[in-house]
Amino acid sequence: MARDRIISIGELIVEIMRKRVDSPLDRPDDFVGPFPSGAPAIFIDQVARLGHPAEFIGACGDDDFGQCLLRRFEQDGVAADHVARIEEVATGCAFVTYFSDGSRRFLFHIGNSAAGQLPEPTPEMFADAAWLHICGSTLSAGEQMRQACYEACELAVAADARISFDPNLRPELLGGEEALRRVCAPVLEAASLVLPSADEAELLTGTSGAEAACEALLDGGIELVALKRGSAGCIIFTAAETVAVPAYEVEVVDPTGAGDCFDAGFVVGLSEGRRLEETGRLANACGALGATAKGPMEGCAFRRDAFELAAITEKESER
Ligand code: ATP
Numbered sequence: 592m593a594r595d596r597i598i599s600i601g602e603l604i605v606e607i608m609r610k611r612v613d614s615p616l617d618r619p620d621d622f623v624g625p626f627p628s629g630a631p632a633i634f635i636d637q638v639a640r641l642g643h644p645a646e647f648i649g650a651c652g653d654d655d656f657g658q659c660l661l662r663r664f665e666q667d668g669v670a671a672d673h674v675a676r677i678e679e680v681a682t683g684c685a686f687v688t689y690f691s692d693g694s695r696r697f698l699f700h701i702g703n704s705a706a707g708q709l710p711e712p713t714p715e716m717f718a719d720a721a722w723l724h725i726c727g728s729t730l731s732a733g734e735q736m737r738q739a740c741y742e743a744c745e746l747a748v749a750a751d752a753r754i755s756f757d758p759n760l761r762p763e764l765l766g767g768e769e770a771l772r773r774v775c776a777p778v779l780e781a782a783s784l785v786l787p788s789a790d791e792a793e794l795l796t797g798t799s800g801a802e803a804a805c806e807a808l809l810d811g812g813i814e815l816v817a818l819k820r821g822s823a824g825c826i827i828f829t830a831a832e833t834v835a836v837p838a839y840e841v842e843v844v845d846p847t848g849a850g851d852c853f854d855a856g857f858v859v860g861l862s863e864g865r866r867l868e869e870t871g872r873l874a875n876a877c878g879a880l881g882a883t884a885k886g887p888m889e890g891c892a893f894r895r896d897a898f899e900l901a902a903i904t905e906k907e908s909e910r
């Protein structure tokens with residue numbers, strides 16, 4: 592396979608989480624961590640565990656948390672040649688707590704940490720790349736990171752790579768819906784695949800109803816939309832067909848990162864030339880398994896386990 596390199600760019604952080612539910616972050620209580628994290632980092636780790644050439648563009652500090660992240664990439668086979676180590680700046684981190692109603696509260700240290708000092712994208716980074724994955728969380732994390740994503744998109748398109756976009760935006764960091772659409776416009780312009788949740792699809796298009804919003808994305812020139820629906824699986828939209836793929840039943844331990852694992856399964860499925868329904872099964876399997884372990888990246892499935900849950904044999908599609 593000549594063109595099978597998958598790249599992501601963005602925040603590389605550790606996550607530190609409350610041990611107990613319903614424990615607000617404004618008082619002392621026990622934490623567990625650091626766990627490797629950052630939406631684009633979870634994505635790329637899942638790509639590598641599925642056995643694909645995977646490469647990350649990002650930055651961490653020259654400290655122990657940075658070591659934790661780099662060691663994880665090395666173990667799983669994510670190429671980190673374009674991960675800058677920023678001296679005397681701390682590695683990015685996020686503190687998270689869960690509430691019994693299912694909601695989460697994050698405190699982010701991203702834009703003002705090493706994670707926010709992304710290396711300048713260069714044409715060499717994208718030579719022979721198949722896909723570049725962009726996350727809304729990165730676009731929300733500050734001007735430097737946003738500009739680096741836009742540049743990466745331009746260079747990837749020039750290199751004939753395709754762009755996938757997870758609009759996991761943080762509207763509260765962007766000052767409202769209009770600003771959010773403005774920030775996403777350059778990425779949407781370049782993207783061929785968008786992987787939103789229902790409310791993200793609605794926000795992104797200003798359309799009510801998730802399915803109508805996905806159709807609006809197609810009308811806007813997106814080739815493929817994969818709507819993530821938690822325990823209901825996903826619906827895939829193209830101009831030619833709509834394919835609903837049911838979820839796999841699992842015991843959910845920690846849902847953070849399931850969306851990024853799903854994205855990785857989906858992009859890997861497409862890059863292996865698999866049919867849409869099969870690609871949806873692989874993505875659902877990665878999402879479901881992603882939710883079964885504590886820590887955002889800890890549930891990233893290895894190829895054999897994801898394929899087994901999705902009942903895919905290596906030979907099912909012509910590759
Ligand atoms: P996050 O942003 O927290 O990573 P998300 O909101 O982007 O997640 P979800 O829809 O929660 O995305 O999850 C992504 C995919 O993972 C789903 O489409 C589904 O395939 C799988 N998944 C998530 N939760 C479950 C669950 N409880 N049971 C089975 N599969 C799940």
Ligand code: MG
Pocket residue numbers: 759788850851
């Ligand atoms: Mg998400």
